Amino acid sequence: MKEILDILPERISGMLSAVSPAKQAGIREIRLRREKPILLKTPDGEYGLNKTGLSRYDGEKFTRDDCERFWRRLTAHSPYALAVCGRQGYITIPGGHRIGLCGEAVIKENDIHLFKNVSSFLIRIAHQVRGCALPLIDRITYNSKPLSSLIISPPGCGKTTMLRDLARIFSEMGFNVCIADERGEISSGRDGIACLDIGPRTDFICGADKADGMNILLRSMSPDLIITDELGSAGEARAVLDAAAAGVSVIASAHGGSLDGILARPSLSGLFEAGVFSRYIILSDIPGRIKEIYDAEGRPLETPGAGRMVI
The missing domain is CATH 3.30.450 (Beta-Lactamase)
Incomplete structure (x- = not known):
């Protein structure tokens, strides 16, 4: 503040x-x-x-x-x-x-x-809520590794706060995390330093176009996991596909209210058809509440703490 x-x-x-x-x-x-x-x-x-x-x-x-x-x-x-x-x-x-x-x-x-x-x-206002992503961890890991996931909600419902906490948690678990942070909202970066806690093994690029940022991180930083926010363009979708082809997990966010709404957008429906994301997490329009979780084929999964405020 x-x-x-x-x-x-x-x-x-x-x-x-x-x-x-x-x-x-x-x-x-x-x-x-x-x-x-x-x-x-x-x-x-x-x-x-x-x-x-x-x-x-x-x-x-x-x-x-x-x-x-x-x-x-x-x-x-x-x-x-x-x-x-x-x-x-x-x-x-x-x-x-x-x-x-x-x-x-x-x-x-x-x-x-x-x-x-x-x-x-x-x-x-950017803010940190430590532990807000913990209810998701069991649902977005397999063999102790992060699964590629897309977090979906209307604006202002906690997507960025969730991404920030996921970066911190997976970094503390020992994974090399990279953030393509076009607007500097996830890292809250200033003078090359993150102002909020994104974990001890996390690197980030601020200011670059998301697609360029993901490609640079993929080539130069050997990430286990790339995190970025607000996917939408065809170029960003191609960068996610490139990361998946290289065996790198991607956790991202997108504006929307439902999985059907996301699938109506050509660039994101292409990622669904390619099976890039193993999990789709829908947040409620009440900030910080997990509403639904779907698997790669759009089948609903049991939602941990459904309706519970986590942010």
Whole structure:
């Protein structure tokens, strides 16, 4: 939370500082929309923010001045911020926290060049929950080795937190783990060092396209397991196939609400048909709950702790 307090305008960071450390630790997202109430997402619902802390009914607005100050801080904070926003629509700050944004897109050569008049921000707060992946371990290992697995859920339901804990656990089990961490969210990397615990035998690449990152790790780091997030493109699917052909396990995530929804996406359905993933883990839309687990052929398995909150 310190990295976020440091970058927010003083008026807002002051209000957030009035929130107790225990409640701060539960904040998952902060939504800032110009001239709209500041909203914070926690495990027990949505709150506004005012001078006394969290409030169900009486939240302060994110003013035009707040918006301009925040944008200036973001662009000054990262010399690459505008370029990243032009390509992806988000900025990742130290600590692995991701800040998405909306505004007017400036088009250059039929592509988004940058954003101007930014009016909305979504701060997704990276956090570590040690042990949240333990209920999965028995279901995604065979002969004490990790099985290739795809973790599926809507945004904000704990996929990245689960991936981070799986990296830590398998690393501590003695496996060489490599993370293709395009946005720096899994490792929370800063200056080449992971800010969160990803294990003693884990290497990571930040900033590179996921497909390129996986290929580099496969060629150069002799991994037992590659972890990455938010698969979607054909190039990423090819990189996963290359890893599988080399005998390397891959644990990844994808946005979705069901296995059928994933199979409707051509790049991911191709991985299913190739039998790359031995397990498909569906998380509930309630953050941190394991809903269902399927095998490589789409048959449901007994779900450990089904419905139990693990994050």
